[in-house]
Amino acid sequence: MNCRDARNSMIFCSTEKMKKPEYDQFLEHLSSCSQCAQLYQQLDSTLSLADNRELVQPNPFLYTRIREKLDNIGQGVSKNAGLPSYQRILRPILLTLGLLIGLYGGNRLGNFYDAKQQEQLTTALTTEFFINDMEMEKLEVQLLNDQ
Amino acid sequence: MTETQLIEGILSKQEKYFEELVNRFQPLVLNTCNSFLHNRTDAEDITQEVFIEAFLSLHKFKKESKLSTWLYRIAVNKSLNFIRDNKKRKIISSIEVFFGGEPKHKLQLADPGLEDAGDLADEEEKIVLLNLAVASLPKNQRVAFTLSKFEKLSYAEITDVMELSLASVEGLIHRAKRNVTKKILSHYRKKLA
Structure with a gap:
C-alpha cells in the first residue's frame, strides 16, 4: 500500500469497517511511514472529540429569565391588542389612500394650468413693458426734479 | 411526575409544572443548542426561546411522540434559524465594513x-x-x-x-x-x- 492508498483508506477506516487484509496492509503502511502515521493520529484524535464532548452546565437562573420574558410577552399583547391589525391592514390602506389623493390632486393642478392663456398673458406683458419703456422719463429730468 | 401530568399541569396554567419542565429539560435543550451554535451565550438565548415557544404552543403538542423529541425538534429548528439569521447579519456587517464602518461583532475564542x-x-x-x-x-x-x-x-x-x-x-x-x-x-x- 502506498501513501495515496493509505490516505484514502483513512476516510473509510473511520466510517466503516475495513476488510481484514486491507486493514492489515493499512496498519503495515502506518508502521513504515511516519507522515501517514502522524496524519492518522491527528485525524483520529480530532474525530474522537466528537464522542467526548464536554457538556454545558445548566443555568440556575434560566427559569426566572424565561418567566420574565413570558410576562413581558403577556403585557405586550394586552397593551397593543389593537396594534397588529392596524399595522397589517389599516396602515397600508391609509398609505394607499394618501398616495391616490396626492396623484389626483397633482393631476387636477396640472389640468388647471392653461398653456395658451399663459402664453397670451406673457406676450401682452412683454409688449406693455416695451411701450412703458418708451414712455419712461429721461434720467436728467428725474435728477432735476429730485433737486 | 409523568410527562402527561406535566403537560396537563402547564395547560392548566400551574406555574410549578412549567418550572419543572424547564428544570428537567434544560440540559437537553441547552446542550443541543450549544452543539449547533458552539457558543454558550447564544445557546442560552435560544434555550429561552425554545421554552417560550414550548409554553405558548404546548396545546398543539400531539402526544404521539415523547416530549423530549418535540423539544429536540424545536431546539434544532431554532438553532438552525439563528445560524441562518446570523449569516445574514454577517453579510450586512461585511457590507458596512466595506463602506468604512467598524465591525460590530468580532469572533472570539x-x-x-x-x-x-x-x-x-x-x-x-x-x-x-x-x-x-x-x-x-x-x-x-x-x-x-x-x-x-x-x-x-x-x-x-x-x-x-x-x-x-x-x-x-x-x-x-x-x-x-x-x-x-x-x-x-x-x-x-x-x-x-
Whole structure:
C-alpha cells in the first residue's frame, strides 16, 4: 500500500469497517511511514472529540429569565391588542389612500394650468413693458426734479 | 411526575409544572443548542426561546411522540434559524465594513479552561476544525450528525426528531461522517505539505 492508498483508506477506516487484509496492509503502511502515521493520529484524535464532548452546565437562573420574558410577552399583547391589525391592514390602506389623493390632486393642478392663456398673458406683458419703456422719463429730468 | 401530568399541569396554567419542565429539560435543550451554535451565550438565548415557544404552543403538542423529541425538534429548528439569521447579519456587517464602518461583532475564542497552554492551542485547533467541518455539511447531514455524535441519540430517536425514515437517517449519518473525515483529513494534508 502506498501513501495515496493509505490516505484514502483513512476516510473509510473511520466510517466503516475495513476488510481484514486491507486493514492489515493499512496498519503495515502506518508502521513504515511516519507522515501517514502522524496524519492518522491527528485525524483520529480530532474525530474522537466528537464522542467526548464536554457538556454545558445548566443555568440556575434560566427559569426566572424565561418567566420574565413570558410576562413581558403577556403585557405586550394586552397593551397593543389593537396594534397588529392596524399595522397589517389599516396602515397600508391609509398609505394607499394618501398616495391616490396626492396623484389626483397633482393631476387636477396640472389640468388647471392653461398653456395658451399663459402664453397670451406673457406676450401682452412683454409688449406693455416695451411701450412703458418708451414712455419712461429721461434720467436728467428725474435728477432735476429730485433737486 | 409523568410527562402527561406535566403537560396537563402547564395547560392548566400551574406555574410549578412549567418550572419543572424547564428544570428537567434544560440540559437537553441547552446542550443541543450549544452543539449547533458552539457558543454558550447564544445557546442560552435560544434555550429561552425554545421554552417560550414550548409554553405558548404546548396545546398543539400531539402526544404521539415523547416530549423530549418535540423539544429536540424545536431546539434544532431554532438553532438552525439563528445560524441562518446570523449569516445574514454577517453579510450586512461585511457590507458596512466595506463602506468604512467598524465591525460590530468580532469572533472570539472561548477559554476552555485548560491549564497547559501547549495543549490548549492544539486542543482548541482540533475543536474548531471539527466544528467547522460539521458546520460545512448540508443541513440534514449536519442535524443527523450532531444529534448522533454530540447528543448521543439513537437512530430511532433521530428518525422521530427529523421525521425521516430510518434508512434516510442512516444514509445521512454515513455521508456526514465521511464528509467530516474528508474535510479534516484535507486540512491536515495541507498542513503537512
